[in-house]
Amino acid sequence: MNQRLNLQLLDFVEQVGSAHSAEVAGQSLITFARNAGANVVHAFMGTGLDHFRATTLPDWAIEFDCAIPGLLTAHTVAAVRSGQPRVLWGEELDRGNPVVTDVGRQMAEFRKEHFAQNSSVSFAMPDADGRYRGGGVGLGFEDRAAPFLQRMEESGGVLAVASFATHARMQILSSSGVQNSPLSKRQAEILQLLAAGFQLGTIADKLGISDSTVNLHLSQLKKKLNVKTKEQALAMAVMNCWVKP
Known part of the structure; x- marks a missing residue:
């Protein structure tokens, strides 16, 4: 699968780079990630309810995420601040992990219960000024811990490149699209x-x-x-x- 994804990645990056809207770029990532085995895809520009996002999650699930107190202190943010390029999380993966917060565990339990997401990888994305304000891409999988870690070993790099390319394009397009309006x-x-x-x-x-x-x-x-x-x-x-x- 890794070789197939590597070949598809070149076409994907070119496709995303020519996307005419943030919605099109986000939908391209959803299709690519699903073909790579993800059952949950969530690309977001920030943690607020009105921040642009391309997602397979329903609105009520996003409302749940946004209503969690201390969302910005979740382990994803803690990992970003410690210099980790990506975060692997899930109910099994979180056990014994000192970086994981109660918020992180709450999100993992919620995703497992409602979307069969046993494991996930999150790529945190900085804004154009280099500061991290909660934007990123999260990809969820039904895999339990061991097969998920094997999947990340084989295709984690490809998924990271696809996620970063998409988020960068979404950031450019969503910013240019609202420069004259404060409305989401x-x-x-x-x-x-x-x-x-x-x-x-x-x-x-x-x-x-x-x-x-x-x-x-x-x-x-x-x-x-x-x-x-x-x-x-x-x-x-x-x-x-x-x-x-």
């Missing part, structure tokens, strides 16, 4: 539907997310724009041409 992609979608006259429940249905997720996005948006109501947020967005009236 999801926030813009919600405001655009509000501008079209839809109620919050209908907006949730159209976007395939829960009512509580819509309200959470709006709460973060109002804080970002320093306004008190969704109507004020919509007015500001229309005035600045961030959404169409």
Whole structure:
């Protein structure tokens, strides 16, 4: 499999490098990683709910991750600060690992219970200024500890290159796409539907997310724009041409 992945990697990097949107780049990684055996793929620009991400996880699982207190003190971050290029984690792998925090164990148990993710590799990605703010790529596998470690020995390097290439392209595209607007992609979608006259429940249905997720996005948006109501947020967005009236 390693030789096959090495050959596919060259085509993949070229494909991602020419992706015209962060969504396309992220979807390419999902396809590549799934072909390499991953059952969970999660590429993210930060730990906030409104940070762009390409993922196989449903919204309710992302809400769970974002609601965990102390997420930025998880073992992934601790490992980054200690200079490790990647983090291998999972219920079996975490046993006896002094770097693993309670937050890390909580995430591992949650992923195993709901997504059959027994083991995972996380590649933490710094921002353009070299600082780490929570962005990265996580790939989950059904493998138990021993076969997973063998998989990483054979194809971990290829997956790392694919992840770094994708994240770099996503970072460039998502940054250039919002330079004139502070809105995240999801926030813009919600405001655009509000501008079209839809109620919050209908907006949730159209976007395939829960009512509580819509309200959470709006709460973060109002804080970002320093306004008190969704109507004020919509007015500001229309005035600045961030959404169409």
